[in-house]
Amino acid sequence: MTTLPTSTEKKLGLAIDLDTCVGCHACVVSCKEWNTSNYGTPLSDEDAYGAEPHGTFLNRVHSFEAQPETGCSQTIHFPKSCLHCDDAPCVTVCPTGASYKRTEDGIVLVNEDDCMGCGLCAWACPYGARELDQLSGVMKKCTLCIDRIYNENIPEEDRVPACVRSCPAGARHFGDFADPDSNVSKLVAERGGIDLMPEMGTKPVNKYLPPRPKDRPSEARLEETHSEPKGFLAWLDKALEAI
């Protein structure tokens, strides 16, 4: 049913630390690997070895540059996947009932047996979290690795989303945002976690932990190119001037 639940028991999601992400794309690769061989149809690629390869991904890492009023710019690597919104517009627009939000944990999923591939949910999502697989003709999106987090056949430390498990920097945290004492809730409180495009009214569950302000910006400045030489260099400078 594509009406949204009024509330969910848990709010499982990710807290993504923009201060820590190094932009290595390991999460992109591990997400593709896990999800192409598990839940639903594979994540297909087209022209994979040709001139214009493209394919379906559920998680992508963008890199941005933010320029403060003064001082150096900051480079921010920015992983983006489904935010499992509380007010998910992708769910309510679905005509077939394929798109739904789970009452028990708030995960937004696509039931591929019902999807007709109209693409309207991808239009409704402001974040570009959904991609229509060009081979299978059904909509693909992040499942929060639902087939890992509840999977009792894999070791306990692996029962987190593939992107979280593979992140070498520890920039991705998985947990329950409905529990104020959870790891992710504490991180969000501590670091002032934010919503992406709050003006869209989607109430995302996933939060982004903004980069901390540079505490020693003066040290990050580039060396002055024309500084007064001292010692031997000063002598050399004078000697050369004299010639």
Add this chain to the structure above:
Amino acid sequence: MHPAPSVILFTALSGLGFGLLAWLGLGLPPVTGWVAFTFYFIGYALAVGGLLSSVLHLANPKNAIKAFSQWRSSWLSREGIMAILSLSVIAIHAIGTIFFATRLPAIGALGTGLALVTVFTTSMIYTQLKSVPRWNTPLTPILFQLWALGGGALLAGQFGAAAILLAILGIMQVLAWMQGDARGATGESTIETATGLGRIGKTRLLESPHTGQNYLLKEMAFTVGRKHALKLRVIALLCAVVLPVALIAIFPATHALALPVIALHLVGLLAARWLFFAEASHVVRLYYGK
């Protein structure tokens, strides 16, 4: 947004078809027998043809039948249901006028209402999307109604009503273009709100997440052909509104007049509908620095 020919044809033709059927439901023109058959045939061909064309753009059409199930939340589902419902009710009215030369005014009026509700549900599929600022305005459903009723009036030979409706349509269409231009491609969203990095400073995309194309860019960051937007707007306005209204004002209302007027209007409608998609922009482009 990617202007898929199937979706342009679907919204344009089905709108015209339901517009014509709305007039026929009111008994305008008051026809019976074979003449009525011809009018209804055109109405149904356009409406049903448009709906079938929309099925063409589905990537997985075998599940299309399930689209009737989610009327509680989905405008697309409501549209499917309303289309079937209005076509069924109007069919009763059509059978009465074609075969029995008897009009059932209550059924006809109900059919007219349902046809207009169907056009409204179509428009709401686009209007509801906050992610596409140019569509997310009350002007979208108003325009869809005017295109349907105005074009339908031409097809129904109601030239007086058509001239008035088309004149209003022209004004509203220009208003919608102006409003859309003023709001900007991504409305109040910026790369700073999209990334939350505005608190640091002015933000730009440093490196794209992938070097190639992807579904999002093809579907939602369409930019080809925008350079002709102004020319197309003029063509749309001239063909759909100005020339038909002028021809109606100058020449007597005959079948010979109907043909060029309808042909012109159709060209204008297709140009305007192409612009409706091609000029609309999705906020996801912000994540790609576009």
